[in-house]
Amino acid sequence: MITGMLVKELGIKKGQVESAIKLIDEGNTIPFIARYRKEMTGGLSDETLRQLHERLTYLRNLESRKQEVIRIIDEQGKLTKELEKAISSADILQKVEDLYRPYKQKKSTRAEKARERGLEPLSKAIIEGRSGILEFAASFVDAEKEVDTAEAAIAGAKDIIAEGVSDNAAYRQWIRELCTRTAVLSSQATDKDSDSVYSNYYEFSEPISKAADHRILAINRGESEKFLRVRLVFPDDRIVEYLKSKEIKSANECTSYIEEAIEDAYKRLIQPSIERELRSGLTERAQENAIALFGKNLKGLIMAPPVKDVSVLAIDPSFRTGCKLSVLDETGKLLEYSTIYPNAPKNDTEKSKQEMLRLIEKHKIDIISIGNGTASRETEAFVAESIKDLKRSVHYTIVSEAGASVYSASKLANEEYPDIDVSIRGAISIGRRLQDPMAELVKIDPKSIGVGQYQHDLNQKRLDEALKGVVEDCVNSVGVDLNTATVSLLKYVSGISESIAKNIVAYRDDNGRFNCRQELKKVKRLGDKAFEQCAGFLRIHGGVNPLDNTAVHPESYEAAMRLLEILGIDISGSTKVSIDKSKIDIKALCEQTCIGELTLGDIVDELLKPGRDPRDELPKPILRSDVLSIEDLKVGMVLSGTVRNVVDFGAFVDIGVKNDGLVHISQICERFIKHPMEVLSVGDIINVRIIDVNHEKGKVSLSMKDI
Structure with missing residues (x-):
C-alpha cells in the first residue's frame, strides 16, 4: 500500500520506489544512493529521494497509528469490520483521528x-x-x-x-x-x-x-x-x-x-x-x-563559485568600532590584520586610506571583499575612492556576512583562532566566503545564514533537518579534499559523523596526508559501511591512484580501468585526458565493461573532467571598482546585480547601492509564474531595469522585463 501511494504521489515507477526503500532501510545515505546507486533507482535525484524518504516516514507512522487505533477500539469490544476497513483505508492521519474520536478516552466533558x-x-x-x-x-x-x-x-x-x-x-x-x-x-x-x-x-x-x-x-x-x-x-x-x-x-x-x-x-x-x-x-x-x-536559497549561497588563487583583503564594516581588516593569501591563510576608522563618528579617512593601501601593496591584493552589514555602503564608497589612486588593478565585491558574528563567537572559531579578537574573526570569515563559500559557510548553523523569510516562526526541528539535508547534498555534489578539509566540512560528507570527521583530521595530523582512499580504513571507527558511503565523495590530489581525485567510486575502479584500456587512455601521467564523448558507444561499452549505462555515463564524465567542480559553471561574483549611490539612479537605467534573497513576492537584488532593490514577482518575466523561484536563485547574476526610486524610503523597484 505504501509503495503504491509513493508511486502515485511522486510519479515514478514501482521498481524505483521499491529499490529506494530497500537502500534507505539498509542504511545508505541519500547522496550515496543518488550518485552511486542510479542503476537500482533509475537515476532518481537527491531531491526526489529526500521527498520519498520524508513521505515514507510519514506513511509508516500513519500505518503504525492505524494499527494502534484498531487495537484500542478492539479492546473496547466496539470494532466492526466496516470500521476496521475505514481506518485501514484512511490515507491521512486526520481521517484516522476522526474515526477514532468517538472511541477516544476523553477528559470529563x-x-x-x-x-x-x-x-x-x-x-x-x-x-x-x-x-x-x-x-x-x-x-x-x-x-x-x-x-x-x-x-x-x-x-x-x-x-x-x-x-x-x-x-x-x-x-x-x-x-x-x-x-x-x-x-x-x-x-x-x-x-x-x-x-x-x-x-x-x-x-x-x-x-x-x-x-x-x-x-x-x-x-x-x-x-x-x-x-x-x-x-x-x-x-x-x-x-x-x-x-x-x-x-x-x-x-x-x-x-x-x-x-x-x-x-x-x-x-x-x-x-x-x-x-x-x-x-x-x-x-x-x-x-x-x-x-x-529557505533550502533553495541556502543552496544558491553555498554553491556560489569560489574565487580561486587570489589574495584577498577582507573588510568587516562598522561605524563606531572601526572596520576590521584581514589579509588572506591564496589558500585562505591569515597574513595580517588591522583596524581603520573611515566612517562616522571618527571619519579618519586619510589614515584609513593609507593603512588600507599599505596592506594592498604589501600583500599584492587582488580583490577586496566587503561584508554587506552595517556601514557596508559607506565603507564601499571609501574603498572605491581609495583604490582610484592605485597603479595596479584592484576590484572589490560585496559578500553576504549573515552568520559571521555567530561564527566569530563560536567554539569552532575560538579553536581556529584562539589568539585573534572576535571582531577580526568576522573579517576572516568574510574573506574566506569569497575564496570558498562552501568551506566557510558549513561552519555556521544553516539557520543563521539568513536567506529565508520568517525563519524564527518555523518549526525549528523541521527547518534544521531540511537545511542540513541541503548542505549535505551541496557538499557531496562538489566533493571534498580529504587532505585539507576541516571537521566542519567532513561531517557533511555521506556516511561521516562528526566524531569520525574528528578522527580523520586526527589521523591526518598524526600520519601526514592521505595518499589513497583505501587508507581511510585505518581511521578509527571508520568501518566498511562508512567507507562505502563516503569514499566516492572524498578527493585526493596528487595521490597514488589518479581515480582517487575523481568522483569514481572505488567499487568501480576495476570497471573504470577496463574502460580506459578499451579507449586506449592513460590517466597516470600529467597529460590531459581527451575524449570525444559523442563518438563513444555507451551501450557497447556497457556490455564490454559490465557497467550499467547510468554509472558508465558518470564515469566517462569524470574521465573527461577529472576533479571537476560543478560550481565552476555558475556565474562568478560581480567585481566593481566604483560605487553608485541612490542619487545616481535614474528610472530606465539597466544594471547588473546579484540576487541576495528570494521570497514569495519577489527577489532582492544587490545593484551596488545601500539597500537591495526589489524585483516584484510581476516584474520577473512576461509569462505568469507562481513563485520567483521558478526563475531566480540566490547568487544569480542578472540584468535589471530601474522602474522606480523612492529617495525618502531608500527603496528601489526593479524589473527584468524588456531588457
Whole structure:
C-alpha cells in the first residue's frame, strides 16, 4: 500500500520506489544512493529521494497509528469490520483521528458527565422522537445525581446528542472540505491606533484557498505579538442546515431539542475544532513552503563559485568600532590584520586610506571583499575612492556576512583562532566566503545564514533537518579534499559523523596526508559501511591512484580501468585526458565493461573532467571598482546585480547601492509564474531595469522585463 501511494504521489515507477526503500532501510545515505546507486533507482535525484524518504516516514507512522487505533477500539469490544476497513483505508492521519474520536478516552466533558448521571437513555429517546418527552425526562430527576428538574435532564441529554454529532467522522469530513473551499481568513487590529509593521492586516480578509504563505506567516506573527485578532469565517448557516438535514428525518415534539443540540454541537465543539485544524494546516503548509524556499536559497549561497588563487583583503564594516581588516593569501591563510576608522563618528579617512593601501601593496591584493552589514555602503564608497589612486588593478565585491558574528563567537572559531579578537574573526570569515563559500559557510548553523523569510516562526526541528539535508547534498555534489578539509566540512560528507570527521583530521595530523582512499580504513571507527558511503565523495590530489581525485567510486575502479584500456587512455601521467564523448558507444561499452549505462555515463564524465567542480559553471561574483549611490539612479537605467534573497513576492537584488532593490514577482518575466523561484536563485547574476526610486524610503523597484 505504501509503495503504491509513493508511486502515485511522486510519479515514478514501482521498481524505483521499491529499490529506494530497500537502500534507505539498509542504511545508505541519500547522496550515496543518488550518485552511486542510479542503476537500482533509475537515476532518481537527491531531491526526489529526500521527498520519498520524508513521505515514507510519514506513511509508516500513519500505518503504525492505524494499527494502534484498531487495537484500542478492539479492546473496547466496539470494532466492526466496516470500521476496521475505514481506518485501514484512511490515507491521512486526520481521517484516522476522526474515526477514532468517538472511541477516544476523553477528559470529563459535559456529555460524559451527563452519561454518568444516567441520561443516555433520555438522549436516545429524544433522537427517536418519543412522545411525552417531558414526562419521560421527569423520571430522570435525581437530586443525588444533581439532576434537579426535567429541563436539566433534557439539557444533559442534549449534551450527549451534541457530542455524538461532533464525533461523526463523515460530518466532520464534509464540513472540513466545505470550509477548505469557502472559509475566509480575517484579521483585525487589537488597537487600530497603534503603529506596527502589521498595519496592512488591520482590516484584512482573504479566502484561505488563495491565502499566500508569506501572508499567513505574517498574520500568525502579528497575532502572537498581540497586534492582531485572527479568525476563520465559515458558512455557519449552511453547515448547521446540513447537520439538521442529516440528523432530523421528521418533525415531532423532540425536533426543537435536536436542533438546539446540533447548533450547540457546531458552535461549541465542531467549529472551534475545525478552525484550529484548518489554521494549523495553513500554517504547516506555509512553513513547509518557507522551509523549502529557505533550502533553495541556502543552496544558491553555498554553491556560489569560489574565487580561486587570489589574495584577498577582507573588510568587516562598522561605524563606531572601526572596520576590521584581514589579509588572506591564496589558500585562505591569515597574513595580517588591522583596524581603520573611515566612517562616522571618527571619519579618519586619510589614515584609513593609507593603512588600507599599505596592506594592498604589501600583500599584492587582488580583490577586496566587503561584508554587506552595517556601514557596508559607506565603507564601499571609501574603498572605491581609495583604490582610484592605485597603479595596479584592484576590484572589490560585496559578500553576504549573515552568520559571521555567530561564527566569530563560536567554539569552532575560538579553536581556529584562539589568539585573534572576535571582531577580526568576522573579517576572516568574510574573506574566506569569497575564496570558498562552501568551506566557510558549513561552519555556521544553516539557520543563521539568513536567506529565508520568517525563519524564527518555523518549526525549528523541521527547518534544521531540511537545511542540513541541503548542505549535505551541496557538499557531496562538489566533493571534498580529504587532505585539507576541516571537521566542519567532513561531517557533511555521506556516511561521516562528526566524531569520525574528528578522527580523520586526527589521523591526518598524526600520519601526514592521505595518499589513497583505501587508507581511510585505518581511521578509527571508520568501518566498511562508512567507507562505502563516503569514499566516492572524498578527493585526493596528487595521490597514488589518479581515480582517487575523481568522483569514481572505488567499487568501480576495476570497471573504470577496463574502460580506459578499451579507449586506449592513460590517466597516470600529467597529460590531459581527451575524449570525444559523442563518438563513444555507451551501450557497447556497457556490455564490454559490465557497467550499467547510468554509472558508465558518470564515469566517462569524470574521465573527461577529472576533479571537476560543478560550481565552476555558475556565474562568478560581480567585481566593481566604483560605487553608485541612490542619487545616481535614474528610472530606465539597466544594471547588473546579484540576487541576495528570494521570497514569495519577489527577489532582492544587490545593484551596488545601500539597500537591495526589489524585483516584484510581476516584474520577473512576461509569462505568469507562481513563485520567483521558478526563475531566480540566490547568487544569480542578472540584468535589471530601474522602474522606480523612492529617495525618502531608500527603496528601489526593479524589473527584468524588456531588457
